[in-house]
Amino acid sequence: MSTPAVEFDLADSSCTEMLGAALARALPSVGNGAVVYLQGELGAGKTTCVRSLLRTLGVMGLVRSPTYTLVETYVLPHLTCVHVDLYRLQSLTEVDELGLRDSVGPGCLLLVEWPERGGGHLPAADLDLTLLYAGDRRRARLQANTLTGAEWLKNLGRDTSLSAYVSNLT
Numbered sequence: 266m267s268t269p270a271v272e273f274d275l276a277d278s279s280c281t282e283m284l285g286a287a288l289a290r291a292l293p294s295v296g297n298g299a300v301v302y303l304q305g306e307l308g309a310g311k312t313t314c315v316r317s318l319l320r321t322l323g324v325m326g327l328v329r330s331p332t333y334t335l336v337e338t339y340v341l342p343h344l345t346c347v348h349v350d351l352y353r354l355q356s357l358t359e360v361d362e363l364g365l366r367d368s369v370g371p372g373c374l375l376l377v378e379w380p381e382r383g384g385g386h387l388p389a390a391d392l393d394l395t396l397l398y399a400g401d402r403r404r405a406r407l408q409a410n411t412l413t414g415a416e417w418l419k420n421l422g423r424d425t426s427l428s429a430y431v432s433n434l435t
């Protein structure tokens with residue numbers, strides 16, 4: 266399944282952080298888990314969004330970009346969050362070795378930057394988040410692919426604070 270995409274502008278990095286926080290609050294059922302693909306060119310704001318999402322979920326301390334480690338894992342009481350960045354992936358066998366299929370399902374939130382480098386070896390996404398350059402701002406596009414993703418976007422749409430930090434919502 267696929268629902269219409271939701272798009273809006275993010276004027277600066279604090280807006281991208283607000284989006285991450287709102288996504289954390291809107292996560293449908295924390296226990297059921299979900300998979301998110303974050304796409305966009307280098308420096309588009311993917312890690313900025315994930316960092317804020319994780320902090321809002323309760324991750325304390327430093328949230329490092331998994332640029333070199335490829336994977337960073339955060340264990341919360343009811344949710345294990347796995348943040349992946351495949352930009353520096355050397356081969357597709359390396360994706361299989363990361364064991365990401367074990368990071369899907371109840372109690373798991375999998376967030377993948379540069380999923381296009383995973384060449385179909387990744388678990389399917391419930392939600393696609395694309396960050397596009399728009400001058401010195403960014404435009405966000407959210408697309409749900411599953412019922413979980415659709416519920417997530419529905420919850421996000423109910424977030425009345427959303428209109429305070431995004432513009433040109435379509």
Ligand SMILES: Nc1ncnc2c1ncn2[C@@H]1O[C@H](COP(=O)(O)OP(=O)(O)OP(=O)(O)O)[C@@H](O)[C@H]1O
Pocket residue numbers: 275276277278279280281305306307308309310311312313314350352378401402403
């Ligand atoms: N909406 C925005 N408008 C302008 N700058 C932004 C916005 N959101 C994030 N940034 C800035 O973009 C820069 C890069 O952000 P970030 O590291 O999150 O990108 P990334 O997509 O994860 O990059 P990479 O592909 O290298 O992992 C940061 O300096 C961040 O503050």
Ligand SMILES: [Mg+2]
Pocket residue numbers: 311312313330350378
């Ligand atoms: Mg990044």
